[in-house]
Amino acid sequence: MGPNQKLSLIQPLVMHLLAQQDLAGWRRELADAGVMELEEAMALSPEAMTAAYRTLKTLQFMQQHPDQIMNAIDEHNVCWQVDLDYDYRHGVICY
Secondary structure (H helix, E strand, C coil): CCHHHHHHHHHHHHHHHHHCCCHHHHHHHHHHCCCCCHHHHHHCCHHHHHHHHHHHHHHHHHCCCHHHHHHHHHHCCCCCCCCCCHHHHHHHHHC
16 A cells, blocks of 8 residues: 555544544653653644644554554544545445
8 A cells, every 4th residue: 555545544534533632642642652741742832732743643654554544443433524426426325
């Protein structure tokens, strides 16, 4: 699986994790990963914390095997909307 294909799996997963808005958990995770000290993470604005956490999770998932990414998607119950062309909608609904 190529990097672009992995990213198509990773991006919805990371966006789902970001929707949790668990800033305290993100700070701990950044500190545990050795990205920064806990005090530094505490000083970040919510926007900076979101960007740092998004980067951390994206890089972590990029290093994983696609099966592990799929397991994480299942574990977190991630779902995303698929926008199908009008011609295909009826076939999908019937299926």
